Amino acid sequence: MGGGAPIETxxxxxxxxxxxxxxxxxxxxxxxxHFDEYDYSPYNCFAELEQTGERQYRLKHLPGKLPMVYSVVARRK
Structure with a gap:
């Protein structure tokens, strides 16, 4: 392998x-x-986010592909 291409992460x-x-x-x-994931953040917290609604920011290059926040509901047994 060694194509000389720069590797960035x-x-x-x-x-x-x-x-x-x-x-x-x-x-x-x-x-x-209950557990659910959402593909948006209520905050503009990362580079490359675009506002898609009120308090909804999604990744420009991965719309709908990556959960950014989640919700959990739990109760005592």
């Missing part, structure tokens, strides 16, 4: 992984009753 990390959040809820004895 961009990474994005979150403070808490999805498994960390869901695991914490389950360890506290909660039952997850």
């Amino acid at each position: 961009t990474s994005v990390s979150w403070n808490h992984s999805l498994s960390e959040v869901l695991g914490a809820l389950l360890r506290q004895g909660l039952e997850v009753t």
Whole structure:
């Protein structure tokens, strides 16, 4: 391999992984009753986002392809 092409990467990390959040809820004895992902952010928090609605910002080059926020509903068993 070695075509001499420059390699560039961009990474994005979150403070808490999805498994960390869901695991914490389950360890506290909660039952997850709803989970959903959304392909937009309510904040213009990254480069290359475009506003597509009121408080909706999506990635220009990956519309509908990458979840940006999620919601969880849990209750005591």
